[in-house]
Amino acid sequence: MEPHAIVIGAGLAGSSAAERLAARGWRISLIDRAAAPGEGASGNRAGVLRPLPSLDDNRLARLTRAAFTYALAHLQALTAAGLPLRWGQTGVLHLARDERHAATQQRVVAEQAPADGYLRWLDREAASELAGWPVACGGWWFAGGGWVDPASLCRANLARHGAAVQPYYRRQVERIERDGGCWRCFAGNGELIAAAPVLVLANAGEVRRFAAASHLPLRRARGQVSHLPAVAGSPPAIVVCRLGYVTPAIDGLRCAGASFAVDDDEAELRATDHAENLARLEFILPGYSRHFDAASLDGRVGFRPLSPDRLPMVGALADATAVDAACAASSPGELRRLPGLYLCNGFGARGIVWSALAGELLACLVDGSPPPLAADLVAAVDPGRFLLRGRRQRRAAGGPR
Ligand SMILES: Cc1cc2nc3c(=O)[nH]c(=O)nc-3n(C[C@H](O)[C@H](O)[C@H](O)COP(=O)(O)OP(=O)(O)OC[C@H]3O[C@@H](n4cnc5c(N)ncnc54)[C@H](O)[C@@H]3O)c2cc1C
Structure with a gap:
């Protein structure tokens, strides 16, 4: 053949x-x-690269671990080859949703003993210091993760x-x-x-x-990312996630997202989705979203192919x-x-x-x-x-x- x-x-x-x-x-x-x-x-400006561990190390956890490790090697090889890839290995802080989730995250680290460079547990103080902003819970720290410009x-x-x-x-x-x-x-x-x-x-x-x-x-799952104007040097300088995500500033903008609606074909940006993204941002970094107005944000809509x-x-x-x-x-x-x-x-x-x-x-x-x-x-x-x-x-x- x-x-x-x-x-x-x-x-x-x-x-x-x-x-x-x-x-x-x-x-x-x-x-x-x-x-x-x-x-x-x-075609988003940036998305998050990190795995998704679980207590029972289920198929999703094993697959995302393999995929994350493979992706890092691939991104490094493309960069070494001088190809025009934009990404930042800033680390990803995946904050716990609540204290119960924080306990589960801690158990995953204690029981699975991952390598430090792959996954560590950080308490609230350490997480706040890394984020450069006071956060409500501790979380997982993926030092090798980061953001990638997918296009x-x-x-x-x-x-x-x-x-x-x-x-x-x-x-x-x-x-x-x-x-x-x-x-x-x-x-x-x-x-x-x-x-x-x-x-x-x-x-x-x-x-x-x-x-x-x-x-x-x-199925197609509509998602809208909000673009937040960012002052140079302002926090966070890492990716922070908590039922949503916010990236570091990239060319003067952060990506915050993302809304999620199955079988919703609306291609235009919606202020309601920006408001949802700001609510997510507030959950991630309390007090951060008050600087933004959902009615005046820019962003991007995409359709995830969902199984x-x-x-x-x-x-x-x-x-x-x-x-x-x-x-x-x-x-x-x-x-x-x-x-x-x-x-x-x-x-x-x-x-x-x-x-x-x-x-x-x-x-x-x-x-x-x-x-x-x-x-x-x-x-x-x-x-x-x-x-x-x-x-x-x-x-x-x-x-x-
Ligand atoms: C809002 C949002 C946020 C996201 N955030 C993250 C994130 O943080 N981390 C992460 O890992 N992932 C994230 N994702 C998911 C990720 O972006 C998608 O999983 C990925 O882009 C899907 O890639 P794809 O190649 O399958 O689809 P696409 O990028 O949509 O590519 C499909 C291509 O097929 C072409 N095409 C379709 N039909 C035809 C045809 N008949 N003939 C010719 N061409 C055709 C289209 O033009 C298109 O270019 C996000 C997605 C969205 C929408």
């Missing part, structure tokens, strides 16, 4: 998949309806392997079809945009327009038409896959965290090399999981997914 793949979508998902495939010698035809990379959900990450990914990635911007794929061993992508006027043996669908919530992916339980279990969808797409509802498959290996068709999607609210590892996993699955994750975590992000017997029965009964 010719090592040539089409990737639809030049956001975090598509650019990461393209970069990892190109690193293995693949030629990539990258298609996006926008004029440049990172114009969709991946700059997309651009850096796509620039890394030079001419290996051929972009087709301002081209919307309306139809995909497989013919003669190749996937073909067509524009609305019937024009063939590109054809290749492998096709990676990384076009976020729009993927369900394609019949082969229409069964995926992917029901909040885990990404990375891997070969299963043939949903071949799944018999009466005796559905019980393991991913039993599912019939559509040849050459892959998904890199469902990044939800954590695309900055997922993208580098997801791109690497996707590339391993495409070229058959060993995946960078344990088998149960590969299965946890397999897009075929939504077609498995147990999950289908639970969904039909309205139970947990």
Whole structure:
């Protein structure tokens, strides 16, 4: 098979998949309806990079730990290569919601004994000192975390392997079809945009327009970030989170967010969402929000591609038409896959965290090399999981997914 793949979508998902495939010698035809990379959900000024530990070290915790570690190495490699990536490894302070949550955070650190550089617990005084502002609770300190300009990450990914990635911007794929061993992508006027043996669908919530992916339980979650004018040198100089986040000043503005509304298609900024973000900011840094007026803030709206279990969808797409509802498959290996068709999607609210590892996993699955994750975590992000017997029965009964 010719090592040539089409990737639809030049956001975090598509650019990461393209970069990892190109690193293995693949030629990539990258298609996006926008004029440049990172114009969709991946276009915020900055987002947060940090993992999400849990007391039981569940799949989300294990996956975000692996993804965070992988992302840091990737960002460092892009920076070392002189690529135009903007990020700041300022550290992330994840404050506890309340005293009960603070106790849980402390137990996680005590029981799991993570390396200091990865995670430490800070009491309220130490947290306030780091934030440069009095806070209500102590919290987790991820010294290696920080903020990332996601569109700059997309651009850096796509620039890394030079001419290996051929972009087709301002081209919307309306139809995909497989013919003669190749996937073909067509524009609305019937024009063939590109054809290749492998096709990676990384076009976020729009993927369900394609019949082969229409069964995926992917939804769009609208999010609005508020841009807060910032005086040079003012606190915080680190990222601070507490049911929301605020970044350090970047080019004179902080990002504070973010609102979250499923199946809300309003593309314009809303003052009500700015007010929500200011309320979040007040919860993070008491007294801080009084300097801002929701009616006069600027910001940005994006649409997160959300999966029901909040885990990404990375891997070969299963043939949903071949799944018999009466005796559905019980393991991913039993599912019939559509040849050459892959998904890199469902990044939800954590695309900055997922993208580098997801791109690497996707590339391993495409070229058959060993995946960078344990088998149960590969299965946890397999897009075929939504077609498995147990999950289908639970969904039909309205139970947990
Ligand atoms: C408000 C907000 C705050 C966030 N904060 C954080 C954060 O702090 N930390 C974090 O880790 N993550 C955060 N995220 C999540 C992260 O931004 C997303 O998970 C990520 O950007 C999704 O990347 P994507 O490539 O899947 O989607 P997108 O960036 O939307 O890319 C999809 C691309 O596909 C293209 N496309 C769609 N359909 C077609 C078609 N038919 N033909 C051609 N092109 C097509 C689009 O133009 C788009 O460029 C946030 C998201 C939002 C909205």
